[in-house]
Amino acid sequence: MQERPLRRAASPPPRRWSGELVRHSRLNSEHFPEPTRNIRNIIRQYQQPTRLSEPLRKEGGKVFVKKMDPHEEAMMILKRQMAVAPPPPSLMPKETVAMVKPVTKRPPRVTLAPSRSPVRVAMPVIVSRDLPAQEEQIQTQLHRRFSEEFYTYCNVPWKIYIRKEVFYPKDNFNHPLLLDLIFRQIFNDTLSDTCVRISPEERQRMRSLFAANKLDSFSPVADESVKKEIVRMARDSWEVYFSRLFPATGSVGTGVQILAVSHTGIKLLRLIKGTNMPGEQLRVLRTYSYADVLFVTMPSRNMLEFNLISEKLILFSPKAAQVKAMIDYFITEIKKDSQYVVAVKNHVAMDSSQLSFHKGDIVHLQPLEHPKKDYYYGYVVRKKLMYLEELKRGTPDFGWKFGAIHGRSGLFPMDYVQPVAAPDFVHLPADKKEEPKNKRGKVAASAAVAAAVASTAMARELDRKGEDTPTGSDSADKAAEASGELPRDGALPAGPSTMMDFARKYFRGAQKPTSDSFKQKSKKGRDVPGMAEKLKFTKSPIQESLIEFTDSSMSKMAVEAFQAVMKFMGDHPLKGQTELDIVCVILKMCGDHEALRDEVYCQVIRQVTGNASSKTDSSQKGWRLLYILTAYYKCSEVFRPHLLSFLQEVCSSPGLHFQGIAKACEQNLKKTFQCGGRTRFPSSMELKAMVAGRSAKRQLFLLPGGIEKHLKIKTCSVALDAVEELCDEMGLHRPEAFDEYIIFVVSSRGQNVRPLSRREYILDVATEMERVDPNYTFWCRRVIWMQPLKFDNELYVTAHYNQVLPDYLKGLFNVFPPVKPSDQQLQQIAKLAALQHRAKDSLYLPTVREAQDYIPPQFCRMQHIQSWFNMVMQHMQQVQALSAHQARAQFLGLVSAFPMFGSSFFYIQSCSNTTIASPCILAVNQNGLNFLNKETHELMVMFSLKEVQSARTQQPSAGSSYPYVELTLGDVMSQSVTQLQLDQGLELCRVIATHMESLLFAREKRLTLPPSEITLL
Known part of the structure; x- marks a missing residue:
């Protein structure tokens, strides 16, 4: 084989050197020793580690080391080319290693001995041409870059291509260079008929998109938006293109030849002959999404076992380890943000509070805000204390989860399920070439669906599909919408958060499918035509939902909800229903279908905005309905800043009506986000009061001793609110003091006592108890005694005295030894008896019977009753000058020293x-x-x-x-x-x-x- 011609590549002109030119030295050639015929020496040279810096090029065939100096050989070849003389037949074998070492600018001077003894240098490593059966292991060295001239091959028969093979989770193409490279790759492969990864149908659709954007092989120049559109189309709609292909075989008769792994899942492929063009094509035999894959195992070296939701798949591949590692990585990354689990076995519910499902069902995890009937009540200690009746999403639920499937919800054991990738439930009709976008390029329609189901994480993930790097203000707006949190001062996040802004983003028909739909808007942000009308009162029922749902059944329910809103406001006939029936219908729909909550909020806001109803109380009833909604259900985190902005705008506008109820709605909404919302539908009496404008009632609470306190309980008042108000009357104002008191509801003449959670709604408990025992009572009692006693508030002292006294009289604070107590202990018991009598503020001295009642029975039996009476009368002379308040305070001070006080x-x-x-x-x-x-x-x-x-x-x-x-x-x-x-x-x-x-x-x-x-x- 003839030597490949070498070309001298141009480089920047060298600088002039003042010193002597350094010429070629024999030292360079001495680095390449003569080949040896000794087999042992060859093996020894092969096994030596790499210590030279000369670059090695690896090719197929055998390897021999050149005798001639590479620099001299290269110069000789160049001279022959310039003389247009045919090169002499090479004495070297077909495959050689070309070692070219440039001369540095200032090499060290080396003086050679006259005997020309060889310099001791490391022997070159002979590279093996035998590749392993599984994977070729290649190691190369990084050499420093020379600024002078260099040599390279020209007219070689090979080229090196860099391709985007697969999209990994959270991959993006925001960088302009990366976007351009992927675009050119897709462009070239589409115009070429040799890429087997693209089907004829996919190629035809992409060429049509090229034609629509006036792209051809002569003018492949496109702006950034067109490039992104093309890359998205290839990534999302091409089945095999962005996949890593592995050789694989399945069972007999399956025909599987290739396994494709991509960002969407795995596909089983086989090669078939092309129909309309020569060559072969890839046909997809079966597709599995990552939601279908539970896990992958390797029973043997080349065997893969896919444990799917409904079946098991066995494949054989020499690259089994690489396949498993790649799929495991995809599943792990996708599961991180997923709120879904898949059932690994059937679960049959034992009661109505549990959720039944079959193996393979995908369950959507949801928060459990309130206790369910017959479910565990109590707490578990982890890093913090978790109340079992207030399970929250994202916390370890101690063996149980709460989720929903097919419109049903309930509890289920954690060992029946395992995490799974979120199913692709957010999608648009296939006939849309591009999803509608807003001015920031966000996917508006899909994000609207995610917002409607209160999935901020999903909305944020869909927003990322826009692939646009937001500006500073956009980032702040996006972060505020994603978190749904407000600053501590209650101010709204920066950026647009009005109802009109929400309508532009998420309402039906808010966006146009063309990429330049927003270019027609003025810089001031002129509203989309007709969008303002969707936020104003209408006399006619709507025919479809305001927010665009991909599920048609949701849109139908939204239409029914709007009719119910009109009925409650008096703008539609009731048809035999009462206002309570209508409210229950609306609340039940919002409770059963979380996706409807934002929709119903928008419907009510629409009907109270610019209300032009012939009914004079229509607008007022609409605000009353909004008041009820904010007390029961949270809106989505995406809609939250827009709803709060609407309410605050009404509160701060002096010319608008309903400022008071708008403020109450705002307070209800914040309390609902804090405590979860009411759980029981309002009673007819409560509903009549709310419709009439009375949002509070007087509720009786009892302190120890039967001290009555009537508190003003509002619609969203919780137990903690009642505790704070009672503590305020006792002179306690610190949060640490509030934590030491609990509200109890007592029924069945004191037989049933149930403590209330701090976030439990008082009116929910009242509604429940009225059906069971109309004579129920609320009690407040202290359960922790960490804070020191204070004696300046008479109500405080009286309530604590009344709580402590029964336990003292039962002897629970004392230990009773087998021997008679000391005289000092007996005198203390007598003094406490005298203080009890004085605490009654009685004008008379105690009788023997009364004195006996003031002493715990265990102590009373230790000596004769007359002796006790005499001791009590002695102490009565000392305490007679005290007031009743002072007597109670002294009693508390003495009893607080007992070992079991505060229990x-x-x-x-x-x-x-x-x-x-x-x-x-x-x-x-x-x-x-x-x-x-x-x-x-x-x-x-x-x-x-x-x-x-x-x-x-x-x-x-x-x-x-x-x-x-x-x-x-x-x-x-x-x-x-x-x-x-x-x-x-x-x-x-x-x-x-x-x-x-x-x-x-x-x-x-x-x-x-x-x-x-x-x-x-």
């Missing part, structure tokens, strides 16, 4: 722990769980709060009780379950949880203090 006591009927003798008394305080002897009240077993990992019981139906509580005790490594039988299971769980919250809060506060303050502690 909540529960009577335990039986216990599964053999170390605890039952029946017994459980005292819960800041030290932990103290199990006391029933008779002597001596401490038998104590568990610190750190050891209590969870407390669970079942929330009973109204009017009933569940007599068991399960306590998980121990640490992370070793835990045991103790089951307690008692009548106040719910109360016990709530009291322990409140203590745990206080402990965790104090620990977190201590860890976040500066080092100096930690030292002080």
Whole structure:
């Protein structure tokens, strides 16, 4: 084979050197020793590590080392070419390694010995031409760049191409150079008929797009928007083009020859003969999305087992390891932001609160805002305390998840499902060449669907499809919409957030499919024609939803919801229905279909804007309906700033009516985002009051001792609001004090006591209890005694005295030794009896019977009653000068020194722990769980709060009780379950949880203090 001609490539002109020119040295040629015929030396040379910096070029065939110096050989070839003389026949074999080492500018001077003894240098490495069976391992060296002249081959029969093979998760093509390279790749492959990755139909559609944009082989110049359109079309609609192809075979008869892995999933392919053109084409036999793939295993070296939702797929490939690694990476990245799980086995619900599904069903995870009937009630300690009745998305739900499928929702065990990639449920009709976009290039229609289902993450992901790098203001607007959070001062995020802006983005027909639809708008942002009319009152029912839904059934339900809105406002006949019926219909539709909530909000806002109804109270009823909606359901995070902006605009406009109710709607919405929203439909009495403009009622609350307090309860008042108001009357204003009190609802003449969550709505509980026991009462009681006692507020002292006194008279604060107490203890008991009598503010001295009632029975039996009476009368002379308030304060001060003061006591009927003798008394305080002897009240077993990992019981139906509580005790490594039988299971769980919250809060506060303050502690 003749030597390939060498071409001298031009480089910048060299600088003049003042010194002597350095000529070619024999040292260069001495780096290439003579070939040896000794086989052992050849093997030894092959095994030596690479230590030379000469570049090696690897090709097929055998390798021999040149005898001639490469520089001299190159110069000789150039001279022959200039003389147009045929090159002499080469004595070298077909494949050689061309080693060309340029001469540096200032090589070191080397003096050679006369004997010309060879210099000791490392032997060159002979590169093997045998490739491994699986994959060719190539290692090269990086050489420094020379600024002088160099030599290269010309007229070679090969070319090197760089291609975009596959799109990885979160890949984009924002960079102009990257976009241009991918565009040119698609352009060249489309015009060529040799690319087997493109089907004839795909090639024809792309050529039509080229023609529409006036692109051909002579003028492949396109602006950035056209390039992005072409790249998106190839990425999203071409089946095989952006895929990595692996050789694969399946079972006999399947015909699988190739496995394609791409950003959309995996495809099974085979080669077929072309129909309209010569050569072969790829045919897709089967497609699986990543939502269908559970996991991939390798039972053997070349075997792949795909565990799919409904089947198993077996393939054989010499690249099995690479296939598995690539698919695992795709699935892992896609699952990170997914809110979906796939069922790995059937689940049959045991009750109405659970969700049934079949293996392979995809379940959408949703937050569980409120407790369900017969579900566990209590708490579990993780990094923070989690209430089981207030499970939230994104937190470990302790073996249970809450989700929805096919319009049904409920709880299900976590071990029945596993995470899966989100299904491609957001799509547009296939006849649209391009999705409608707004002025920032965002995918408006698809994002509207994501907004309607309150999926901010999905909306943000769809917005990324625009592939535009936002400006500073755009980034702020996008971040504000994505987070849905408001600054602490309540101000709206920067950027447009009006209803008109939301309509431009997400309403039906808001965008045009052409890329220059917004070029016709003025710089001032003129509204899309007809969009303003969709935000104004209409007398006629709508025929389709305001927000564009790809699901036609959602649009039909939106039409029904709009008719219900018109009926409630009096603009449409009721047809035998009442206003309560209409409100329940609207609330039920929004509860069953979360995607409708934004739509219904927009419908009500439309009907109260520019209301021109013949009914004088139409607008007022519309605002009343909006008031009810904001109390029950959250809007999506995307719609939230627009809705708040609308309400705040009405509040701040002095010329507009309904400023007061607009402010109430704003407060309701913020409380709904904070507490989850009302759960029970309003009663007829409550609805009549709201329609009449009365949004609050007087509700009776009882403090210990039966002290009555009537509080003003609004539609969205929660238990924490009632606690804060009662504490304010007792002179407590710090949040730490609020956490020590709990609201209880008592029914069935005191037989059933249920503590309320701080975020539980008072009117929801009232509506529920009125159906069970109209004589229910709300009580407020202190359960934690971390804050010091204060005696300046009479209501505070009286309420605490009334709460402590019954436990004292039962002897729960004292330990009763087998021997008679000391005289000092007896005198203290007598003084406490005298203080009790003075606390009644009685004008008379106590009788013997009264004195006996003031002493705990366990102490009263230790000596004769007359002796007790004499001791009490002695102390009465000392306390007679005190007022009733002072007597109560002294009583609290003395009792607070008892060991079990500040405890909540529960009577335990039986216990599964053999170390605890039952029946017994459980005292819960800041030290932990103290199990006391029933008779002597001596401490038998104590568990610190750190050891209590969870407390669970079942929330009973109204009017009933569940007599068991399960306590998980121990640490992370070793835990045991103790089951307690008692009548106040719910109360016990709530009291322990409140203590745990206080402990965790104090620990977190201590860890976040500066080092100096930690030292002080």
